[in-house]
Amino acid sequence: MNPLFSLSRAVLLRMSRASAIGALVQRTAWGRRAVQRFVAGNTIEEAVAVAVAAKQRGFTVTLDRLGEASTGAAADTYGADASRLLEAQAAADLEPNVSVKLTAIGLAEGEEAAARRLDQILAVAARVDGFVRVDAEHASSLDALHRIVLAARAAGRPVGTVIQANMRRAPSDVALLTSAGVPIRLVKGAYDPGADGVGDPAAVDAAYLALAEQLLATSVPLAFGTHDDRILEQLAERAHGRAEAQLLYGVRSDLAERLLSAGWRVRIYTPYGPDWWPYSLRRMAERPANLRFVLRSLFGR
Ligand SMILES: Cc1cc2nc3c(=O)[nH]c(=O)nc-3n(C[C@H](O)[C@H](O)[C@H](O)COP(=O)(O)OP(=O)(O)OC[C@H]3O[C@@H](n4cnc5c(N)ncnc54)[C@H](O)[C@@H]3O)c2cc1C
Numbered sequence: 001m002n003p004l005f006s007l008s009r010a011v012l013l014r015m016s017r018a019s020a021i022g023a024l025v026q027r028t029a030w031g032r033r034a035v036q037r038f039v040a041g042n043t044i045e046e047a048v049a050v051a052v053a054a055k056q057r058g059f060t061v062t063l064d065r066l067g068e069a070s071t072g073a074a075a076d077t078y079g080a081d082a083s084r085l086l087e088a089q090a091a092a093d094l095e096p097n098v099s100v101k102l103t104a105i106g107l108a109e110g111e112e113a114a115a116r117r118l119d120q121i122l123a124v125a126a127r128v129d130g131f132v133r134v135d136a137e138h139a140s141s142l143d144a145l146h147r148i149v150l151a152a153r154a155a156g157r158p159v160g161t162v163i164q165a166n167m168r169r170a171p172s173d174v175a176l177l178t179s180a181g182v183p184i185r186l187v188k189g190a191y192d193p194g195a196d197g198v199g200d201p202a203a204v205d206a207a208y209l210a211l212a213e214q215l216l217a218t219s220v221p222l223a224f225g226t227h228d229d230r231i232l233e234q235l236a237e238r239a240h241g242r243a244e245a246q247l248l249y250g251v252r253s254d255l256a257e258r259l260l261s262a263g264w265r266v267r268i269y270t271p272y273g274p275d276w277w278p279y280s281l282r283r284m285a286e287r288p289a290n291l292r293f294v295l296r297s298l299f300g301r
Contacts (some may be wrong), residue, residue, distance in 0.1 A: 009285045013192055019069060025277060035280040038250040039066065042271045044081065047272035048088050050249070055094060056261050061247070061267050062097045062133060063094040066273040068106040075106035079117035081273075082132075096130025099269060102145060103137055115148045122157040128286045132192065133183075133198035136162035138191050142169070146176060153182050160221065164189030165208040174214050183221035185246060186211055187198050190229075209234065216242065223267065227252040232259065240264065251283065 017020070025031040032042075040050040044065075051061040065081045067074070075301050082100050089096040093162050098121070107116035118134065125132045134149055136142065145161060152159045160183030163170050167189060177184060188204050198207045208226070212235055222243035224235060232245055239245075244265040259266050271279055284290045 007103060010192075012281050012285035016278040016285065019277070021277075023277070034250075034275075035276050038248070038271070038280055038283050039276045040249055040270045042274055044085055044088050044271065044272075045132055046094075047085070047270060048094070050270055050272075051089065051094050052092055054142070054268050059256065059266050060097070060244075061268050061270050062099045062238070063267060064099040064101075064135075064271040066271045066279050067275040068101055068137075068278050069108065070104050071106050071109050075104065075109070075113070075117060079121055082121045086121070086124050086128050090128040090130065096125065096128045097267075098125075098131075099133045099135050100129070101135045101137055102141060102148065106143060107141060111144050111148060114144075115151065117158075118148060119155075119157070120154060122152055122159055125158050126177045131160065131183075132264045133185060134159065134161045136164050136187070136189075139193055139196050142173070146173065149177070149182060150180055153180050160184060162187055162225070163211060163215075164191070164193070165211050166193045168193075168196050168198055168205065168206045170198075170211055171214060173287045174211060174218075175218050178215065178218040178220045181220055183223075184225040185225045186215060187225040190286065205231065225269070227255060229255055229258075232264070236262065236264070238272055248283070 045147055047063050051063060054061050063085050064079060065085060067078045070078050082098050085098050086096040098120065100121060102118070103115045105114050107114040122132055124130070134145060136145060149159055149161045160237050161177065162185045163174055163177070165186060165188050174184070186208065188208055198204055205228070208231060212224065216238055223246045224232060224239065224243055225246040226232065227247055241264050244267050245259050246267045246269055249268050249270040256268065
């Protein structure tokens, strides 16, 4: 990997966890302007309007109320917003579908607190015939993630989760989760895997393809969350009718349109809300050239 790229990636990933700086920048008008490409507004109403427009163009959407590292009242608010999102989607005649992060619903307070808030969201999802995907975060949280998701699944809740191909443990996690019928989104992984990583980007791509094969051999509902057109092309023949492609809002919209025309079901992961710092910094770490867009939106062309 280009050493300059790895350095800027490492710096951006570290900055994404600098919550004190993030809290300050998030409050500024220029900060919000800088990330509007990746974040669909501040409110549920704005996010739902974006989802309605996406539906008119042939896409489905998962909505995500941005927020990480929340506890107490902040985690309660996040959980309540996720439930309101599901209801707002149903009211707008959209498929109720949200993604949530355990750190946003109080994982730092303990597994039980996060599981309790997740169950409140899942109860609403069950009522409106919706679905909740629990995103995968840092390596240190994956065991808790799997215990919580497996328990919710055993209770018959409409829940799925995410596998990160950059983690060496991913094949055994796929076996564990798919044997319980848990729907899976496969991604490359946005967090630093530390010593548990599979290696450089080429190794992650190889791991992604091997995991895709492992998943295609199961019967769980399946999504490929990637903007990598070479990977999607390789999977297209077996994936059509069996899996959907998922892309992030504001990233490679050209590819999203092409995939639709090529016969994929395409879902756009659409985040909204005022707590956009960690999410947006991870998007820049994936492609430091995104900093150019950000600077351009701040300072004009
Ligand atoms: C729907 C969805 C959900 C996700 N959920 C999770 C999750 O729960 N946990 C997790 O760890 N990660 C998640 N991710 C992020 C994922 O792990 C990767 O970090 C991210 O998708 C970039 O990898 P890639 O597969 O697109 O491949 P890459 O090899 O990084 O990129 C492929 C192509 O897309 C372009 N591209 C990639 N990212 C960007 C960007 N930000 N801006 C502009 N162009 C870009 C690249 O330049 C390249 O041309 C999710 C991704 C998606 C699409």
